[in-house]
Amino acid sequence: MILKKPLFATLLAVLPFIAQAEFSQTQVNSFAKGTQLLFSVEDNFHNKDAGFLGAITLKNESDVSLPAGESDWHIYIHSVRKIATEHVAGLNIEHVNGDLHRITPSSSFKGLAAGADLIIPFDAQVWVVAYSDFMPRAFFVAGENKPAIFANTDSEDFAQFVAPFERENQLRRYNQPQDLTVLANASVRYQRNQQNQVKVSKDDAIKRIIPQPQNVEFNRGTAKLDSSWKVSFQGRLKHEVMVFMQDLQDDYGMSLNAQPDHINVGNNKVITLSVNPQLNAGKSESYSLEIDDDKINIIGSDNAGVFYAMQSLLNLFPAASQGSVEVPQLEMTDSPRYSWRGMHYDNGRNFHGKDAMFKLVEQMARYKMNKLHWHFSEDEGWRLEIPGLPELTEIGGYRCFDLQERECLLTQLGTGPFKSGSGNGFLTRSEFVELLKFAKDRHIQIIPEIEGPGHARASIKAMQARYHNLIEQAEKSAANRLTDQSADKERIVGLAHARQYLLSDPQDTSEYMTVQNYTDNSINVCMDSTYAFLDKVTYELQQMYREAGVQLNNLHIGGDEVGVGSWLGSPICQAMFADPNNGVAGAADLKPYFTQRVAQLLEKRGISPGIWEDGIMYDKTNPFKRDEFANDTFTVNAWDNIWEWGVADRAYRLANAGYQVVLSHGTHLYFDHPYEASPEERGYYWATRYIDTHKAFSYMPDNVYANADYTRTREPIVNLEALVGRPLPALKKPENILGMQGQVWSETIRTEEQVLAMIFPRVLAVAERAWHKADWEGDSLNQKQHAQDWAQFAAAIGLKELKKLAANGIHTHLPVPGGVIMQGQLKVNTPFAFLATQYSVDEGKSWQFYEGPISVAEGQRIALRSYLNDQRTSRITYIN
Numbered sequence: 001m002i003l004k005k006p007l008f009a010t011l012l013a014v015l016p017f018i019a020q021a022e023f024s025q026t027q028v029n030s031f032a033k034g035t036q037l038l039f040s041v042e043d044n045f046h047n048k049d050a051g052f053l054g055a056i057t058l059k060n061e062s063d064v065s066l067p068a069g070e071s072d073w074h075i076y077i078h079s080v081r082k083i084a085t086e087h088v089a090g091l092n093i094e095h096v097n098g099d100l101h102r103i104t105p106s107s108s109f110k111g112l113a114a115g116a117d118l119i120i121p122f123d124a125q126v127w128v129v130a131y132s133d134f135m136p137r138a139f140f141v142a143g144e145n146k147p148a149i150f151a152n153t154d155s156e157d158f159a160q161f162v163a164p165f166e167r168e169n170q171l172r173r174y175n176q177p178q179d180l181t182v183l184a185n186a187s188v189r190y191q192r193n194q195q196n197q198v199k200v201s202k203d204d205a206i207k208r209i210i211p212q213p214q215n216v217e218f219n220r221g222t223a224k225l226d227s228s229w230k231v232s233f234q235g236r237l238k239h240e241v242m243v244f245m246q247d248l249q250d251d252y253g254m255s256l257n258a259q260p261d262h263i264n265v266g267n268n269k270v271i272t273l274s275v276n277p278q279l280n281a282g283k284s285e286s287y288s289l290e291i292d293d294d295k296i297n298i299i300g301s302d303n304a305g306v307f308y309a310m311q312s313l314l315n316l317f318p319a320a321s322q323g324s325v326e327v328p329q330l331e332m333t334d335s336p337r338y339s340w341r342g343m344h345y346d347n348g349r350n351f352h353g354k355d356a357m358f359k360l361v362e363q364m365a366r367y368k369m370n371k372l373h374w375h376f377s378e379d380e381g382w383r384l385e386i387p388g389l390p391e392l393t394e395i396g397g398y399r400c401f402d403l404q405e406r407e408c409l410l411t412q413l414g415t416g417p418f419k420s421g422s423g424n425g426f427l428t429r430s431e432f433v434e435l436l437k438f439a440k441d442r443h444i445q446i447i448p449e450i451e452g453p454g455h456a457r458a459s460i461k462a463m464q465a466r467y468h469n470l471i472e473q474a475e476k477s478a479a480n481r482l483t484d485q486s487a488d489k490e491r492i493v494g495l496a497h498a499r500q501y502l503l504s505d506p507q508d509t510s511e512y513m514t515v516q517n518y519t520d521n522s523i524n525v526c527m528d529s530t531y532a533f534l535d536k537v538t539y540e541l542q543q544m545y546r547e548a549g550v551q552l553n554n555l556h557i558g559g560d561e562v563g564v565g566s567w568l569g570s571p572i573c574q575a576m577f578a579d580p581n582n583g584v585a586g587a588a589d590l591k592p593y594f595t596q597r598v599a600q601l602l603e604k605r606g607i608s609p610g611i612w613e614d615g616i617m618y619d620k621t622n623p624f625k626r627d628e629f630a631n632d633t634f635t636v637n638a639w640d641n642i643w644e645w646g647v648a649d650r651a652y653r654l655a656n657a658g659y660q661v662v663l664s665h666g667t668h669l670y671f672d673h674p675y676e677a678s679p680e681e682r683g684y685y686w687a688t689r690y691i692d693t694h695k696a697f698s699y700m701p702d703n704v705y706a707n708a709d710y711t712r713t714r715e716p717i718v719n720l721e722a723l724v725g726r727p728l729p730a731l732k733k734p735e736n737i738l739g740m741q742g743q744v745w746s747e748t749i750r751t752e753e754q755v756l757a758m759i760f761p762r763v764l765a766v767a768e769r770a771w772h773k774a775d776w777e778g779d780s781l782n783q784k785q786h787a788q789d790w791a792q793f794a795a796a797i798g799l800k801e802l803k804k805l806a807a808n809g810i811h812t813h814l815p816v817p818g819g820v821i822m823q824g825q826l827k828v829n830t831p832f833a834f835l836a837t838q839y840s841v842d843e844g845k846s847w848q849f850y851e852g853p854i855s856v857a858e859g860q861r862i863a864l865r866s867y868l869n870d871q872r873t874s875r876i877t878y879i880n
Contacts, residue, residue, distance in 0.1 A: 023073060023142035027064045032140040032148035034062025037075075039134040040163035041170045044127040049174035051084065052127045056103075056120040057163075060112050068111035073142040075103040076401070078135030078414050080747065082517045085122040093122060096403075098379065098412045098457075098518050099135065127173040129165065130674060131158035132682040132748040137416030139401070147401050147417035154416070156751065158680075165679040180714040181689045184676040186864060186877045190818030193829040196694060198791035200833055205795035209315045210764055211368055211771035212793075213334040223293050226324035230265040231258035233273040239441050240307045241273065247314060251807065253322040271296040273306050285370075286335035289313065291327055301335075304443045308334070308368045315366075319803035338701075340662050340739025341770035342371030343763055344637075345755075346672075348378030348451070348458070350413060350423035350746040351397070352755045354431055358438060359756065359809055365442035367767035372439065373556060373610075373637075373741060375449045376427075379457035379521045380412045383426045384448075386540050389501065389533075391466040396458040397426035405461045406468065413747055422750040429544060436548035447610065449556035450537055452530075453594050454514065454563060457521035460503045463533065470498035501533040509569030515561050522566035525594035526573040535601055542605065554608050554635065557598050559615015562591065591615070592624050599629045608633040613640060613650050616659070620647050626658035635738065637664040641704065642687055644711045646724045651704050653729055655736035663740040667691075668699040668707060671762050672745040675813055680875055682748055682758065689714060692815070693797070694831060696765035697790055700777045701740050704731075742766040753811040760805055760812040761797050768793060791833070798832030802868055814866040814874035821860070821879060825853040828864055836867040844876060 023031075036059040043053040056077065060066075066073065078099045085093050090109030094102045103120065112118045128134070137154055138161075141147045153161040165171050172179040182188055207218065233241045241258050248254040259265065261274065272295070279301040280286035286301040287309035296313065300306030312334065316327045343364055345357070361372060376383040382396030400408040401417035408419060415421035427435070439446050451459075474494020478487035503523045513519060523530050538555060545552040567573040568587055576584050584593050595616060599609045609629075613636050616624045626634070636659045638651035648665075655661045663669070666687030673691045674681035681690070688710070700706045705728060708720040721728055731737070742763050749755045776785035805812050817837045819828040828837050828850045838847040839854070840863040849867070856862065859880055866874035 023064070023145060025145045028140060028142050028145045029148045031060070031062045031064040031066075033151045034064070035060045035140075035150060036152045036161075037077075037138050037150040038152075038161055038163055041128050041165060042121065043169045044129065044173055045169040045175045047123075048176040049127065051123055051125060052081070054081075054122055054124055054128065056122070058112060058118040058120070060114055060116055060118070063114050065114050066105070066109075066112040068109055069105065070107050070109070071105050071142075073105065073140065075138065075140055076147070076411075076417070077101050077103070077138045078412065079124065080133060080135065080413075080516075081124040081126060081128060083122045083124045085124075088122065089118065089120050091120060093120075095517065097410055097520070098516060100410055100412060129171060129173055129679055130681065130683065130685065131162045131165070131679050134158065134162045135414035136161065137414050137421060139417045141401070141417075149416050149418075156754075171679065177713050181677045182714070184678045184690075184816070186817070186819040186879045188818070189676075189816060189877070190820045190827065190829055193818045193831055196787060196790055196794075196831065197829065197833070198787050200791050200795040202799065202834065204792060205799040205834060206318055207316065207328055208792045208796035209312050210793065210796055210801060211768045212774075212789075213312060213332050214772070215334065216330055216332040219329040219331070221293060221329045222326040223291050223296065223329055224324060224326050225254070225296075227255045228269060229256050230268045230270045231256050231273065232261045232263070232265050232270050233258060234275055235260050236275060237273050237303060237306055240303055240310065243307070243441050244310045251314075251804070252317060252325060254324070269294045271298065273298050273310075275300050275302060275306060277301060279305070280333070280335050283335050284339070287312075287333075289330070289332040289334070291329050293329065304370070305335075307365075307443050311366055311368055317800075319800040319807070336368065336771050337773050338737075338739030338770050340371055340741065341369045341767065342373055342662065342739065342741030343369060343759070343766065344373040344375060344664065344741055344743040345759075346375040346378065346743075346745045347381075347383055347755075348375050348746075349380045350750050351381060351383050351425040352746070352749070352752045353425065354427060354435075355809075356752040356755055357427070357435055360759065361435065361439050361442060361444055363760070363805065363808065363810060364763070364767075365444055367764055368771050369763075369767050370444055371739075371741060372444055372446045373449065374446055375451070375556075375745075377449065377451045377456070377459060379455050379516060379518055380409065381423065381426075382458040382462060384432055385426060385429045386537055387429060388536065388540070389462070389466070391462040391469070392459065393426040394462075395465045396462040398424045406465055409458055409461055414750060433544050433548045436545060436550055440548060440550050445550075445553070447554045447556055448541055448552075449558060449610075450534060451558035452534070452598075453523040453525050453559075453566070453591070454521060454561050455558055456503065456523045457518055459533070460521065460523060463501050463503045467498045467502050470494055474498070499529055501536060502527065502529045503533060505570045505572050507571050508567070510566055511569065512563035512565035514563040518563070522563055524567060524570055524572065525590050526567065526570060526576045531597055531601060534598060538602065538605060538607070542607075552605075552607055554610055554633075555602055556610035556635075557595070557615070558612060559591070559595065560612035561614065588618075592618075592628070595624060596628055599631055599634065603631050608635065610635040610637065610662075612636070613638045613654065616654070617650065621649075621653060623650075623654050623657045623659065633660050635660045635662055637662050637741075639664045639666050639670075639743070641665040641667050641707070642712060643667075643708045643717055643720060644723055646726075648704065648708070649724075649728050651737075652731045655734070656729065656732045658733070658736065660736050660738050662738050663701050663704070664743055665699070665704070665707070666743075667709075668696055669740065669742050669766065670745070671696075671742050671758050672747070672749065675762075675815070678816075682754065684745070684748065686712075688712065691762070692831070693762050693765050693794075694790060696742070696762050697768060697793060698781065698786065699740075699765075699769055700781065701737070701769060702773065702777060703779055706779055706781070740766065740770050756811045757813040760810050761801065762813075764797065764801065765793075794831055795833040798830070798835035802832070802835065806868055806872060811872070812868070814868055814872065816875050816877045817864040817866055819862070819864045819877070819879050821856055821858055821862075824855055824858060826850075826856045826862060826879075827853050830866055837864060838867045838873070839864050
C-alpha cells in the first residue's frame, strides 16, 4: 500500500513522463542511496506457530521515482524465513533460492514517487523474535546496470533497517501454543543472578583453574615467578616449551632461559618438565604439577599432559601481570574426563577471516580442548583451496549477484551483490598448513568436514562451473581442428574431463525443499564422479596434513538434513534402482549406499569417518547396521535432543549400536543461539530460546536424560518418558561416548568479532564439563553443590578470564547487567562476580562505576552496562 502524501507527490507517481522502462546507473545508485528499506514484524500470532506477518517499508527520499506498471527493476532481499506471499501492492514476490527473494513490479503496480512511502506486507514461515533474523544488504537492480545496496541496510547495526519489537506479538514466537518464555529485562536478570550467586573471595577466584583439576591441594606461601627462573626440559618437549616461552613473553613480559635437561641449571630457580609414561597408570594427557618457592615441577604421562600442566600454571596468573607474578604453592594431579573435548566451527556459511581460526585454536588450547571440528563446506561457501579444483574457491569461496553462478555463488545471508560483501573468502592451502602446524604445537586435532550429500550446494555449483568451463574450452579447441574426426575426438576427451568431478546429473528433475529453503543442494550419490570428487579432495587434504607433520585421522562427511525427494528424478539413479545386483532398490537405500561407499573410500586411506546423527539413521530409532562398516572408529555427533521431538535417545542408541558418539546437543551446546531471550541478542533459537554460559556449564554429559529441562515452548519437563511416549533406552556401552563439543553455526554471524563473541565465554563451560566431572552431577542436579561450583567458575571468568581473552584479541560477549530499585536503592549484578558494571542517569551521556547500592528515586530512569575496558562494554539495559 502507498502511504498518503501531498497531492503533488501522488500525481507524480502516475505522470507519464516517469513511466520509463529503463534506469541509468546514476539513477540506480541514487535510488538505493536515498531510499530506506525497513523490515518489521507485524504479528507472530496470526497463524498459530506456523507463520508470521511482516512488512517491508520503502521510504523513497531520493529524487528517483519508480514508474507505474511493469518495469525492468528488481529489489533483492535476504530472508531466512521463506516468504509465502506472491502478489501484493502491485508487486510480485519470488523465492529465488535459499534466503534470496526477488520483488518485481506487475502491471498493477501504482508506482513509487520521490518522497513517497510504500508498505509491502507479507506472510512468511514460522516466527521472528530476533533482529538478527533479518539480514542486511538488500539491493536494487535495473536492466543491465550494476546493482546498488540500499544504503541503510549496508550495516551490522540492526536498528538501521529493522523496526523495533515492542508488542507481545512481536516479542513472542506464538500464542497457540503459548510461548512461556520469560523475556529478559533488568529485573529478570537481577533475580536470576541473585539465585545463582554465592560469595567468592578474590583469592579463591584467582586460584580457580578452568577447567577444574581433578585433585589440588594448596599449601602456604607463594612462588614469585620472573625472568630469573630457568626452564629445564626433557628433549622430546621442545615444541611445548617453545609455545610456553612465547606465551610467557607475549602475555606476561617474562623471558625465561630454557635448556634441555642434560644441562645443569645450578642453583637457579627452575621449572622442570618431563614425561613419565607410567604416570596415572599411563592415562594419556595426565599430569602432575608441584609449585614450591624456588621450583616448579611438571610431569606428564605424555607431551600433551605436560602442555596441559603448563596451561594450569598460566591459568593461575592474575590478568594483566607483567614482568613477574606470584602463584600459590600447591600439589596437583589431573587427567581429563573425556578424550574428545571439542568445538565445531562453521565458517562455510560465513567466512570470518584467517585470524579468527588462529585465535580460536590458541584459546581452545589454553583451556585444554583438543578437537576442532572445521565445517568448511556448506551450501553458502567452500573455504579451503584444493589444488586441481580452483573453482571450489574461485566460485565457491564467494557470493555475489550472478544468477548464472559462473563467477560466484548466489548471494545469501546478507552478503549483498558484491564479492566484497560479508562472509566471502577462504583459506589458501599454505594458510591451512600453517594452521595445522599451529594446532599441532598446541595438541589440537583439526577434523575437516566435507558436507554431503546434502548441504553441498557450494561444491555442486563450483563443479558445474568447472564442467561448463571445460566444455567451452573443448568446443574452442575442437573448432580449431582441421578435420571433423579430430574435432569430435577433442569434444569426447573434453567431455570426459568435464564430467570427472561433476556432482549433479544435468537430467535430474527431482523436486525438494530443504530446511534452509534450497532446491538444489544434494550431491547425486548415484554418480561415480561424486566419489571421484570426494577422493580427490581427501587426497589433497592428506597431502596438506602430511606437509604439516600430522596425520589426517578423522574426516567428517556431514550426512544431515538431506532434502526429501532428492534423486527421485535422476535418470542415473533410476537406472541404479533397476539394477538387481547393487543392493539399491529405491531412494531409501541411497543414503546408506552413499555412507558405505564413502566410509570404504576413507578406510582405504586409513581415515575414520564422522557423521551427524540423522545421516546414519534409517528412521527415528534405527541406526544403519554397524557391521556394514569396516571402519574401527565411526564417530557420530548426537545433536538433536529437542526433547518433545522424541529422538534425544539417539546418543545412547548409536553408542549401544557400536558407533563412537560425540555429545553435541542443541539445547545446551549450540552457541549460535542467543545468550538470552531478547530481540537484541544475535542467533537462531530453534533448539531452545537461549543458551547462556550458566546453562552450558550445567550440562551433565554422563546422563543425557537428566538435562531435559524445558520444551521449546519453555514448559518445564517433569516426565520425559511421558513426553516422548515410549521407553528411553539406557546407555549400555559408555565406552562409546568419546566426549562432547560445542557448536557454532554462522548463518547470522558475519564478522570475526561476532563469531568470537558467540563462542566466548560459553566455550569455557564446554572445556570445564569435558575435562572435569563435578560432584553435583548425577541423575539430578545437586543444587547446593552446583551453585557453589558455578559461583567459583563465574568469578574466575569475571576476575581474570575475560581480561585475558581480551588481551589476546578475543571479542568476548559481555552479559547485560541485572538491576532493580528496591526501597530507594539501586542494586546491580551480573552472572560473573568481579565483572565491573556502570550506570548512567542521563541516558548514557556519562557513566559511573557501580560499587554498591545507591540511593535513587523509585521512578528514576537508569541505564546499566557491564564494563571490561574502554573499548568493550555490554549492551545497555534500562530500569524504568
